[in-house]
Amino acid sequence: MSLTVCEGSTTLEFTFEELMKYHGPGYPGGVAHGFTAMRVALPLLGTSVNRREVKVRTAFRGPGGRDSIEMVLRAVTEDRYTVTAELEKPERGTALERYVWEFDYRGDVVTVQLRDDGFVVDEFIVLSRKPSRTEEEEAHLAQLKLEMTDRLLSRDAQEVYEVV
Structure with missing residues (x-):
């Protein structure tokens, strides 16, 4: 189970274990959320997604999610990562309201929750x-x-996050 993106003509693959090494032990659930959200969204954006062109907006505030996005997409250091309450869905209840991710690649947008x-x-x-x-x-x-x-990791990614 891995994520595949491109940087120039180089294909890069990332496993959950690699994301955990980058993040550290603090927030494995957040890393799993970011990893799983990307596993659903990125394939819908194309077969060769250039990682440095993906913009991410999310209601998820955790450092594990942020670090998973940073390692795969470099979106935090390149200012393409935004945490915003605008994406929260309070009508879904406290346990679900912040687990929303929006991925924008060359104008194509996929939102998962x-x-x-x-x-x-x-x-x-x-x-x-x-x-x-x-x-x-x-x-x-x-x-x-x-x-x-x-x-999160014991199920198929599409069983965990859905496209909205």
């Missing part, structure tokens, strides 16, 4: 947004992140 299939549990949202956590809560949150990562 997380399917409502229990990929993100309410307990994770509540605990992750809690301002002060105990050591026990931090440990539990780390476990919830790993469980979410497993849920």
Whole structure:
């Protein structure tokens, strides 16, 4: 399972494991969300997507998602990555409202959102947004992140994110 993009005439492939090495251990769920959203959207933008031409807008605020986009598309350092509340969908509920990604490649736009299939549990949202956590809560949150990562990566990408 990998992502393929081009830079000039060179084809580049990225696995989830490589994205995790770049990001570090902090937010594996966020890396999995970014990876999975790209696995759905990028093939719809073409067979040879030039990574330095993709613009990304998202409601997702996490550093794992940002780092996955940066490694594959170089969109953060090249100012083609925007986090915006404009894409939030509060009508979908707290667990789903921010899991929206928009990919623009040469004027073709694909927007994907997380399917409502229990990929993100309410307990994770509540605990992750809690301002002060105990050591026990931090440990539990780390476990919830790993469980979410497993849920995301154990399914086909199109079963996790849908095109809207």
